[in-house]
Amino acid sequence: MNDNQTKYLILRANTWHYIRKIPLDLRDLLGRVYHKESLGTSDLQEAMRARDLIAKADNAYWDEVRMGGGVAGSIEQYEKVIARARTMRLQYLTADKIAEQSSLSELMVRIxxxxxGGAAKAEITQAAAIGSIDKPKDKMSDVLTLYKDKIMAHDLTKKNERQYMTMKVLRV
Structure with a gap:
């Protein structure tokens, strides 16, 4: 087992935990030195996957806190909000779903x-807690690119260059 495999991971009582120092410039604002979280697994591979997701969400969150930026309606921002909700141990729900499906105790947890203090001031944290970001609608250009690159990819591998160009012109 090398150091990269266990970066930010520690095994305690047969359960992997994520432990990462919060950047110096954010410690006062966030009110702590470490982000610590049990990953709830004894399997290293599963812990590594969870660690990677949490580390990515931490980086996005810390960048957002530093910039004080808003949470716009892009798919990237939507995914960041979902990742932030996971690190807060919340299921991301839009505001209307929270109102329909959440019990009073779940609402109190979110409140x-x-x-x-600190982290709750970040807009991404607020969006994760109250469900203020709706999933962005897919753009037609994104749908066409997905179709060409993923769905049609297997058909295109069987074509020569001339056939490929003909299909590309006809379908896109």
Whole structure:
């Protein structure tokens, strides 16, 4: 087992935990030195996958806190909000779904997360807690690219250059 495999991971009582220092410039704002989280698994491979997701979400969150930027309606921002909700141990739901499906105790958990200092001030945290970001609608250009690159990819591998260009012109 090398150091890269266990980066930000520690095994305690047969359960892997994610432990990462918060960047110096954010510690005062966030009110802590470490992000610590149990990954709830004894399997290293599963822990590594969870660690990678959490580390990516941490990086995005810390960048957003530094920039004080808004949470726009892009698919990237939507995915960041979902990842942030996971690190907060919440299932991301849009505001209307929260109103329809959440119990009073679940609503109180979300409110308490917002009342906390430091991290709760970040717009991405607020969006994750209250479900203020709807999933962006797919653009037609994205749908066509997906169709060409993923769905039609297997058909295109069987074509020569002339056939490929003909299909590309006809279908796109």
């Amino acid at each position: 308490k997360l917002l009342e906390a």
